[in-house]
Amino acid sequence: GAVVSQHPSRVICKSGTSVKIECRSLDFQATTMFWYRQFPKQSLMLMATSNEGSKATYEQGVEKDKFLINHASLTLSTLTVTSAHPEDSSFYICSARVPLFRPEAFFGQGTRLTVV
Amino acid sequence: DQQVKQNSPSLSVQEGRISILNCDYTNSMFDYFLWYKKYPAEGPTFLISISSIKDKNEDGRFTVFLNKSAKHLSLHIVPSQPGDSAVYFCAASVSGNTPLVFGKGTRLSVIA
Numbered sequence: 001g002a003v004v005s006q007h008p009s010r011v012i013c014k015s016g017t018s019v020k021i022e023c024r025s026l027d028f029q030a031t032t033m034f035w036y037r038q039f040p041k042q043s044l045m046l047m048a049t050s051n052e053g054s055k056a057t058y059e060q061g062v063e064k065d066k067f068l069i070n071h072a073s074l075t076l077s078t079l080t081v082t083s084a085h086p087e088d089s090s091f092y093i094c095s096a097r098v099p100l101f102r103p104e105a106f107f108g109q110g111t112r113l114t115v116v
Numbered sequence: 117d118q119q120v121k122q123n124s125p126s127l128s129v130q131e132g133r134i135s136i137l138n139c140d141y142t143n144s145m146f147d148y149f150l151w152y153k154k155y156p157a158e159g160p161t162f163l164i165s166i167s168s169i170k171d172k173n174e175d176g177r178f179t180v181f182l183n184k185s186a187k188h189l190s191l192h193i194v195p196s197q198p199g200d201s202a203v204y205f206c207a208a209s210v211s212g213n214t215p216l217v218f219g220k221g222t223r224l225s226v227i228a
Contacts, residue, residue, distance in 0.1 A: 006159070034215045043220040044160070044205065093159050097213055103148040103167070105209075105216050107159035 002028045002098050006108025013084055013115055021079045021111045023094030029074035030096035034105070035067075038091040047092075050077040084115040119143045120208050122219035131228045135193040139206030139219055142187065146208040149182060150216065151191045154203045163204075164191070196226045 003026040013019050023033055031052045036044040048069055049057040056069035066088075068080040081088055091112050095105040121140045129135045141149075147168040152160035166173040166180045166189065173180050179192045193200055203223050207216040 004159075009157075032213045044218045046215050046217075049215060091157070095159075095216070103165050103209065104150050104162040105207075106162070107152075110157065110159045112157055 002026075002096070002102070002106045004030075004094065004096055004106045004108045006094050006111055008111060009109055010112045011114070013113070015085055015115055016083055018080055018082045019084055019113060021081075021092055021094075021113075023077045023079070023096075023108050025075045025096050025106075028096075028098050030077075030098075031074060033071060033077040033094055033096045035069065035077075035079050036093045036095065038093065038110075044093065047079075050079075052077075081113065084113070086115045089113055089115050117142070118219075119146075120206055120217050120219040122206050122222050124222050125220070126223040126225070128225045128227060129196045131198055131226055132195045135191075135196045135200065135224055135226065137191040137193075137204050137206070137222050137224065139189050139191075140187055141189075141208050143208070143210075143217075144187070145210050146217075147211050148209045149180070149189050150207045150209070151178075151180060152205045152207060152218075153200075154205060154221070160205055193224075196224075198226050198228050200224060201226050 005024045033050040035047045050069045050071040052071045058064045071077040093110040095107045097105045150165040151163040154160040182189045203221045205221045206219040
């Protein structure tokens with residue numbers, strides 16, 4: 001199947017600093033990527049839809065100035081958590097679809113962010 | 117309002133028996149339904165999907181059944197194996213490059 005690679009898999013940062021998470025589609029072009037967040041024992045909650053060459057679309061309740069998304073190329077989307085706080089600690093996952101060929105979405109490995 | 121619901125947070129099954137995981141949805145616009153398997157600290161792995169024009173799709177030990185009138189789908193795993201122990205997410209989507217909508221997941225434990 002299609003491969004989505006996410007980096008880093010784990011990061012610990014201090015409060016007030018920023019963290020960048022990268023999501024790459026390795027063997028296909030993704031005009032759209034999706035960013036999810038998962039709290040412990042909870043579902044995957046969609047944060048935003050990242051569109052190549054244009055602004056991301058954020059879900060209600062997600063602060064766009066805090067979670068900066070950049071989709072600069074057809075194979076790379078980045079999520080930057082700015083001025084991180086302990087409540088931002090979570091598991092972040094990106095995904096992409098190959099809609100013309102497959103109905104399923106492919107997911108990165110996820111990033112465990114811990115803000116101390 | 118949750119559009120995809122998995123009402124059983126956990127399920128325990130004996131090895132070799134059938135595991136049945138259930139999922140309900142409310143949005144009649146959904147035209148694809150998918151099941152994902154997830155281990156802690158990893159991204160979800162796609163298992164099987166079904167189009168809304170079908171009522172059954174089978175892939176090895178995994179079968180997904182769709183009842184559109186009841187807005188209900190289920191995943192059957194038979195025979196269940198200890199390696200199947202994980203959290204299973206039901207997801208649904210509308211055609212096109214749209215995000216998947218996930219249920220809360222069901223933790224399956226297959227006991228040897």
